[in-house]
Amino acid sequence: MLETRRQTLLDLIQKRGFAALEDLVAAVGVSESTIRRDLEALEQGGVIRRTHGGAVVGAETRELMPAFEDRADTAIAEKRSIGRFAASLVQDGDTVLLDGGTTTLEVAKALVGRTVQVVTNSLPIAQLLAPHKDTDLILIGGFVYPRTGVALGPIAIGCLEKIRVHTLFMGAGGIMADGIYNSNLLLVETEQAMMKSAHQVVLVADHTKFGKQALTKLCGLEKIQHLVVDEGVSPEDRRQIENAGVLLHVAPSDVKPRLVQPEEARNSQ
Amino acid sequence: MLETRRQTLLDLIQKRGFAALEDLVAAVGVSESTIRRDLEALEQGGVIRRTHGGAVVGAETRELMPAFEDRADTAIAEKRSIGRFAASLVQDGDTVLLDGGTTTLEVAKALVGRTVQVVTNSLPIAQLLAPHKDTDLILIGGFVYPRTGVALGPIAIGCLEKIRVHTLFMGAGGIMADGIYNSNLLLVETEQAMMKSAHQVVLVADHTKFGKQALTKLCGLEKIQHLVVDEGVSPEDRRQIENAGVLLHVAPSDVKPRLVQPEEARNSQ
DNA sequence: GGCTTTTTGGCCGGTTTCAGTCAATAGTTT
DNA sequence: AAACTATTGACTGAAACCGGCCAAAAAGCC
Numbered sequence A, B: 001m002l003e004t005r006r007q008t009l010l011d012l013i014q015k016r017g018f019a020a021l022e023d024l025v026a027a028v029g030v031s032e033s034t035i036r037r038d039l040e041a042l043e044q045g046g047v048i049r050r051t052h053g054g055a056v057v058g059a060e061t062r063e064l065m066p067a068f069e070d071r072a073d074t075a076i077a078e079k080r081s082i083g084r085f086a087a088s089l090v091q092d093g094d095t096v097l098l099d100g101g102t103t104t105l106e107v108a109k110a111l112v113g114r115t116v117q118v119v120t121n122s123l124p125i126a127q128l129l130a131p132h133k134d135t136d137l138i139l140i141g142g143f144v145y146p147r148t149g150v151a152l153g154p155i156a157i158g159c160l161e162k163i164r165v166h167t168l169f170m171g172a173g174g175i176m177a178d179g180i181y182n183s184n185l186l187l188v189e190t191e192q193a194m195m196k197s198a199h200q201v202v203l204v205a206d207h208t209k210f211g212k213q214a215l216t217k218l219c220g221l222e223k224i225q226h227l228v229v230d231e232g233v234s235p236e237d238r239r240q241i242e243n244a245g246v247l248l249h250v251a252p253s254d255v256k257p258r259l260v261q262p263e264e265a266r267n268s269q
Numbered sequence C: 001g002g003c004t005t006t007t008t009g010g011c012c013g014g015t016t017t018c019a020g021t022c023a024a025t026a027g028t029t030t
Numbered sequence D: 001a002a003a004c005t006a007t008t009g010a011c012t013g014a015a016a017c018c019g020g021c022c023a024a025a026a027a028g029c030c
Helices: A002-016 A021-028 A032-045 A060-062 A075-087 A102-111 A123-131 A154-161 A184-198 A235-243 A262-267 B002-016 B021-028 B032-047 B059-064 B076-090 B102-112 B124-128 B154-161 B185-197 B235-243 B260-266
Strands: A018-019 A046-049 A054-057 A095-096 A117-120 A136-139 A144-145 A148-153 A167-170 A174-176 A177-183 A198-204 A218-221 A226-229 A247-249 B016-020 B047-049 B052-058 B095-098 B117-120 B136-139 B142-145 B150-152 B165-170 B174-176 B179-182 B198-204 B217-220 B224-227 B247-250
Touching: A002 A018, A002 A021, A002 A032, A002 A054, A002 B076, A018 A021, A018 B047, A021 A054, A021 A148, A021 B032, A032 A046, A032 A054, A032 A226, A032 B260, A046 B016, A046 B217, A060 B224, A075 A102, A075 A198, A075 A226, A075 B002, A095 B198, A102 A117, A102 A123, A102 A167, A102 A198, A117 A123, A123 B124, A144 A154, A148 A154, A148 A184, A167 A184, A167 A235, A174 A184, A177 A184, A184 A198, A218 B174, A235 A247, B002 B016, B002 B021, B002 B032, B002 B052, B016 B021, B021 B052, B021 B117, B032 B047, B032 B052, B076 B102, B076 B198, B076 B224, B102 B117, B102 B124, B117 B124, B124 B136, B142 B154, B142 B185, B150 B154, B150 B185, B154 B185, B165 B185, B179 B185, B185 B198, B185 B217, B235 B247
Parallel strands: A095 A117, A095 A167, A117 A136, A167 A198, A198 A226, A226 A247, B095 B117, B095 B165, B117 B136, B165 B198, B198 B224, B224 B247
Antiparallel strands: A018 A054, A046 A054, A136 B142, A144 A148, A144 B136, A174 A177, A177 A218, B016 B052, B047 B052, B142 B150, B174 B179, B179 B217
């Protein structure tokens, strides 16, 4: 009975992400003290974290689940603006292929709610888009790389052979004058298969990627048609890209932040 | 500057699921009052929800993302015990294929941390297992069915043709004397492909599934070797299953709940 | 440069929550 | 049946949090 109640509480907390003490009392119909003790025990078990007034899902669920998203710190603002701009290149009804990575994840975020067909091998992107009925989602299978949550390998390549899309949005580990690089051979092979499946390739990369040379060469610059970058890219780099025949798009950093303005927030209540 | 700070706060809250006011103050280095105002504005925007002592990610992120997991209410305790028992049938090093569904999700939960190779077409299961390095994860691609988060269709079947596993854990919509049923044709076709890829089929189903007949017949009972159910299955149903040559396992409802006991919790600090 | 508007930080009264204690109840063992 | 333990519910002082207020600082405008 006791364990059943605690499981119920745990489920409730995990489902809602956060549950107020008050809610939990209402849910199981016991006293506040008992709930407190339950939370104490569950916290000791490590599955939840207590807060003033309730409890939230613990490190186990939260730190492990979106583990791939955690090191998305570097140049996050730039990536966001790049994502927004890249999404503006997509028209409703288009079929797009989204590579894995933090920059392409921002593209996906900007595509939420749009009526497009999205193909991806990225678990975080799939998770983001799966519940939206406006967006058709096709998943590329394969061996899932734990660190980043992308599906790679022969199975992924096999899936890609059966698919044709209009635009591929691809990330990169590094961009040099002679081409694009990425860190992992398995990843590069899969990305090459992606390129074969797409009519048009759009590379998305923030300024930190320029001049970086990662382990494996993915392709030359002539293979890509568009490159979306942030404002922090040096003029020399820009010229080099344009000389290679790539259409360079610079995403403005001051994209309208669609958040409620403070006065608006205060007045609207 | 203001918007940048709010985005930072938002990112922090979304990344951690919950952030205490105190933490947020420490993160951006402004006064408590300012943070309060920021949270107020963000809550008006609907992206977060305030709580006593902090803020959690709002309905937008939480209700849409794990939308598939939300209606897992019916017979959840039974499904959990079934999941635990089913996982005990797996040996370390095995290769298992997990179908989509709430019952198989419980199997996956019970497999967390085990050194097994898991193949699945279920997004929730993939999300659960992806970060665990002990578990090799292979994803089956395909068209993602929004309601349940499983990949189906020709692509999924194509992936499955290249894969061989030892044990398939499969869910069902309904179990009749003449066989197993499920609701969706696309789903049934994919599950049939799964069965072809597996040496051994284990059906997991709670007692509510018995006598239910869903739209499409998946297969006869002779195609499955094991069936794991909860204690709520009637003797007649049990006999019928066993007569069909299926090994019936009844998962005990009082499986050791591995949670810290209250006294243990209080003493261990 | 001066003025207005916006944003920020500190403070206070009121409310809620927390941790700990204790008695009562329910369940178990002898 | 009696004794014992585990669990629960109520109470209390202390601490934390909230909302609102006002003054100072910063930013924008003329």
